Each structure stands twice: as structure tokens, then as C-alpha cells.
Amino acid sequence: MATSSKKKPGRVLLRRLGFGVGGVAVLWFAIEGGEYGTRDLWSQSGRKAKLDAQVEQLKLDVDSLQKELLSLRTDDARLERVAREKFGMVKGDKELLYRLGTAPVAPTDSATKPTGKP
Numbered sequence: 177m178a179t180s181s182k183k184k185p186g187r188v189l190l191r192r193l194g195f196g197v198g199g200v201a202v203l204w205f206a207i208e209g210g211e212y213g214t215r216d217l218w219s220q221s222g223r224k225a226k227l228d229a230q231v232e233q234l235k236l237d238v239d240s241l242q243k244e245l246l247s248l249r250t251d252d253a254r255l256e257r258v259a260r261e262k263f264g265m266v267k268g269d270k271e272l273l274y275r276l277g278t279a280p281v282a283p284t285d286s287a288t289k290p291t292g293k294p
Contacts, residue, residue: 208214248255259265 212220248258
């Protein structure tokens with residue numbers, strides 16, 4: 177019985193190797209596994225930086241649009257110029273508006289249609 181109670185050296189080495197591999201697997205899963213692994217966190221930080229830059233650009237756009245709106249509300253000459261440029265509006269009796277294109281054709285009636293005979 178004394179010989180059977182001793183552990184074989186190959187089994188001990190195999191058990192230690194198994195525990196070592198299991199420990200490494202647990203450590204890897206703790207660092208990299210799960211929903212937010214290390215690579216995911218790095219990619220999210222890069223995405224966050226891009227979104228922060230977009231937010232800053234949008235803030236600048238909103239600020240310039242608010243200044244434009246204030247300018248249009250307070251400066252009548254600017255409002256008139258924008259209306260002329262964007263919407264083709266004209267100023268009172270001092271200007272004429274010319275439209276180029278085909279003249280509208282009035283519907284003809286058989287009673288008013290010329291017969292072609294004199």
C-alpha cells in the first residue's frame with residue numbers, strides 16, 4: 177500500500193500544467209472576455225474622440241447659424257439682400273422682373289377659332 181499512496185511524477189506535472197493553463201484562461205477571460213474587452217474599450221475611445229470632434233463642429237455650426245438669424249432679424253438691408261439672392265424677390269416699382277420661357281397657351285374654343293376663310 178505504501179507504493180500506491182505515492183503520486184507519479186508525470187501526473188503531478190500534468191496536473192500543474194492543467195492548473196496553469198486554466199489560470200491563464202481565467203486571467204485572459206477577465207481581461208479580454210465579456211461584453212467590454214480591452215480591444216472594445218480601445219475602439220470605443222477612438223470612436224468617442226471622433227464623436228467629440230463632430231460635436232464641437234456642430235456647436236460651431238449652430239453658433240454661426242444663431243448669429244446669422246440674429247443678423248437677419250435686426251438688419252433689414254441684409255434681410256432684403258438675402259431675399260433677393262435666394263428667392264429672386266424684387267423691390268417695389270423701381271425694378272422690373274423678366275421671366276424667360278414660353279408664353280402660356282390659352283385654351284381655344286371652337287366658337288372663337290378662325291375658320292381660315294375670308
